Amino acid sequence: MAMAVALHRESSSSSINKHLDNGKYVRYTAEQVEALERVYAECPKPSSMRRQQLIRECPILSNIEPKQIKVWFQNRRCREKQRKEASRLQTVNRKLTAMNRLLMEENDRLQKQVSQLVYENGYMRQQLQNASAATTDGSCESVVTTPQHPLRDANNPAGLLSIAEETLTEFLSKATGTAVDWVQMPGMKPGPDSVGIVAISHSGVAARACGLVSLEPTKIAEILKDRPSWFRDCRSLEVLTILPAGNGGTIELLYMQMYAPTTLAPARDFWTLRYTTSLEDGSLVVCERSLSDSGAGPNASAASQFVRAEMLPSGYLIRPCDGGGSIIHIVDHLDLEAWSVPEVLRPLYESSKVVAQKLTIAALRHIRQIAQESSGEVAYGLGRQPAVLRTFSQRLSRGFNDAINGFDDDGWSLMNCDGAEDVVVAVNSTKNMSTVANPAIALPLPGGILCVKASMLLRNVPPALLARFLREHRSEWADFNVDAYSAVSLKAGSYAFQGMRSTRFSGSQVIMPLGQTVEHEEMLEVIRLEGHPLSQEEAVLSRDIHLLQICSGVDENAVGACSELVFAPIDEMFPDDAPLLPSGFRIIPLDSKTCDTQDAIIAHRTLDLASSLEVGPAMNRASGDASPSICNGRSVLTIAFQFPFENHLQDNVATMARHYVRSVITSVQRVAMAIAPSGLSTHMGPKLSPGSPEALTLSQWISQSYSYHLGTELLRSDCQSGDSVLKQLWHHPDAILCCSLKSLPVFTFANQAGLDMLETTLVALQDITLDKIFDESGRKALCSDFSKMMQQGFAYLPPGLCISTMGRHISYEQAIAWKVFAEENTVHCLAFSFVNWSFV
Known part of the structure; x- marks a missing residue:
């Protein structure tokens, strides 16, 4: 009996253990x-x-x-x-x-x-x-004066070492000391997610940046010393002499050429000494300064198109960090000889903000870009490696700069003018021309390249806004047939001008993003222009045009940054070694003082839209200044278009090119006038369009209708005035959008969060229809609740996904839709609020 009980207990225990084993952690073998x-x-x-x-x-x-x-x-x-x-x-x-x-x-x-x-x-x-004492020189600027060194030092290693040590001392006093009165760069907010701490000098043309980069010091120095790879304005950099120095350092004599940004001023060149050494604390220093004698350099005849500029002690201080990475200090201090340019352009050559954007911040952004690419944090489209896409961007920029400058040693020469001086026509008959240095992928031409270029002054036109408009509304200024001519010529390798076939441009352009820099200041994309032949015989042929394009400077917060739109026809197969013939626009702000805030409502009329509402974010978000103002600065617009030709048809192509570029200039001038802020009150812009409410009234309608339908307040109840309601609505964390009540609803307004969510602008917002932002399930939910919303005035949509204009998916916890009532209880539009949205 006892034995039976024991067996029963053992059996029960085994069963229980087996049962428990099914639910507890299992130890796995290797x-x-x-x-x-x-x-x-x-x-x-x-x-x-x-x-x-x-x-x-x-x-x-x-x-x-x-x-x-x-x-x-x-x-x-x-x-x-x-x-x-x-x-x-x-x-x-x-x-x-x-x-x-x-x-x-x-x-x-x-x-x-x-x-x-x-x-x-x-x-x-x-x-x-001491009033009786003689008046002394009142110049007490804290900028370090740089004594000129005689040219004989360049032939004397001991003299070069002395200059190098002096350069090192002066550079360190600027990078970490008080040699320059640095002030924070407007619009640059320091923080862990920012590019770094950026400062500029009011006395002299100087800029400084400090930041953290997850690369080793030697790698950073190697990247930054290769200036043509990241400094878009650098045409060439030659290392003429390398001498060893103490502590394992080196002294180099450099000759650098810089592109001119416009057709109105000559290019610059530099004759400098660069000193690379290590400090006792393990930091790595690369410092540089100009040597004297304006005639020095490798090729005096080639330098005849350049004005010799001066680089005061500048460079990079790179300190290793505990746990990896480096802290880098960058200083750029230049004298660009502003006296040699027209007076209207001198602010461009005397601005520390421009130097900070083009040189200092560009260097810091580039090494951060390389660091993130090395860590695999950056994703790019069409399966392209980041280095390949970066090369495309550099080739587009370089080819555009070559076209603007038209250097003699590149084979450019001016054609006879037809009496009008509004455009400049240059021709390059070089047989092998390419925007890259590799002759294996050069573009063999039976004729050559013709470039038509011009520069003009614009007033009261924000460069970023104009660049965005030119990018998003190509049909307003471009001729599809001219694009087709260039594209077909490049594809076929034939540059005969046999007359352009008539093609109807559908007006549709598809933007396919390839990649963008870490801070989204530059976008690389492929543009597909959809065209349709007018004859049935050609109906089987594809008339779509593909362009490779870079767009930069579309952030209105970037003080001193220029805006660019550069493009080139490309084969739809998009090979890595595709020849490029870039054309485009560059808009450079000239005034040193820019608008610190743009919270005012500014109406920007467009050519293909009745109107659109533009509410700009504050330029300096850290300041918290919400006072509205209208930017009334000046900018210079430079246009350059390139066309291939055969020798016997050069005159025909030149005539066509002149006519086309002049029509582009006329169109751009109309656009600039349309989008320029009007001279009305700075507190309230003009009406959006005939029959549309003013911006302040619309914001009140949205808020009041929300309260009426849902019984709760959309905004804080303490805001009474119209501009206060508008500001609260504009800065509301939820994405708020309005769309028209039509058979195909189109968006008419969005607050800042709404624009960020859709990754668009107010100018382009009215091209987006309601159905395009929802996925299939979202459209079904909207259709099922639409009748309910029209009956009771509002509806709650369940959590779901929507899609931005860049193709990115966005999740939201809840969406609320309601009818917006205007005067006399008429329904003006539909409003949507996406709560707690985020990119997936």
Whole structure:
């Protein structure tokens, strides 16, 4: 009996243990883990059938329940997510630590600067009290003066070393000391997600940037010393002499040529000494300064088209960080000889903001871009490697700069003018011409290239807004047949001008993004222009045109940045070695003072739309200044278009090219007049269009209708005035959009969050229909609730996904739709609010 009881207990215990084993953690052998890891690498989330198949295919897993296999994959995904999150937090912590270190150093520098200013103030007071003393020179600028060094030092290694050491001292005093009175760059807000701490000088043309980069110092120095790879205005950089220096350093003599940004001024060149060395604390320094004698350089005859500029002690201080990465200090201090350009352009050559954007910030952004590409954080379209796409951008920019400058040593020469001086026509009859240095992919031409270019002054036209309009509304200024001529010529390798076939341009352009820089200041994209032949004989032929395009400077917050739209016809196969013939636009702000805020409502009339509402974000978000203002600065627009030709048809192509570019200029001038802010009150813009409410009234209608339908307030109840309602609506965290009540609803207004969500602008918003932003399930939900919304005035849409204009998916927790009532309870439009939206 006792034995039976014991057997029963043992059997029960075994059954219980077996039951518990099914639900508790299983210890896997090394072979089992290896097999599971192989499957996880292929498919991190296998289906039930795949897990059962795994058990059948791997005998070593046969003793494990399918449920345990599922738990293992869940735990593995969880561990991977935790690892990535831990890595991300460590990276953020390193960034915050480094930024804190930079801020502490900046605070120390400012304290020293305060002490120095107090001392100088006391000294000046003492001088003013000595009225009987002779008036002394009042120049007390803190910019370090750079003594000129005789050319004989260039032939003397000891003299060169002395200049190098002096350059190092002066550069370090600017990078970390008080040699320059640095002030924060307008519009640049420091923080862990910013490009860095950027400052400019009011005395002299100088800029400084400090930032954290996840690369080693030697790699950063190697990248930055290759200036043509990241500085778009650098035409060439020749290292003529390399001498060893102490501490393993080197001294180099360099000759650099810079492009001119417009057709109105000559290009610049530099004759400099560059010193690379290491400091006692392990920091790496690359500093540079100009040598004297304006005639020095490798080729005096080639330099005849250049004005010799001066580089005062500048360079890079790169310090290694604990845990990897580096802190970099960049200083650029130039004298661009502004006296040699027309007076209207001198602000461009005397602006520290322009130097900061073109040179200093560009250097910091480039190494951050390389760092993120190396870590795999950057994703690009069409399966292209980042380096290949970056090369395309550089080739487009370089080819456009070559066209604008038209250097003699590139084979350019001016054609006889037809009496009108509004455009300049240059011709290049070089047999092998390409925008790259590799002759293997040069473009063989039986004739040559003809370039028509012009520059003009614009007033009261924001460069970023004009660039966006030219990009998004190509049909307003471009001729499809001219694009087709260039595209077909490049594809066929024949440059005969046999008359352009008539093709009807559908007006539709499809923008296919390839990639963008880390801070989205430049976009690379392929544009497909859809065309249709007018004759049935050609109906079988594809008339679509493909353009490779870069667009930059569309951020109105970037003070001192120029805006560009450069494009070139390209084969639809888009080969890596495709020849490029770039044309485009460059808009450069000239005034040193820009609008600090643009919270006012500005109506920008367009040519193909009745009107559109533009509410610009504050230029300096850190300031918190919400006072509205209208920017009334000047800018210079440079246009350059290139056309291939055969020798015997050069005159025909030249006539066509002149006519076309003049028509483009006329169209752009009309666009500029249409989008320029009007001279009305700075507190309220003109009406949106006939029959449309003013911006302030529309915002009140949206808020009041929301309260009427839903019984709650959309905005804070303490805002009474119209402009206060408008500002709250504009800065509301939820994406708020309005669309028309038509058979095909089109968006008419969006707040800042709405524009960010759709990745568009108010100018382009009216090209977007309501159905295009929802996926299939979202459209079904909208259709099912539409009748309910029209009956009761509002509807709640369930969580779902929508799509931006760039093709990115957006999730939202809830969407609310309501009717917006106008005067006399007439329905003016429909409003949508997307709550807690984010990119997937």
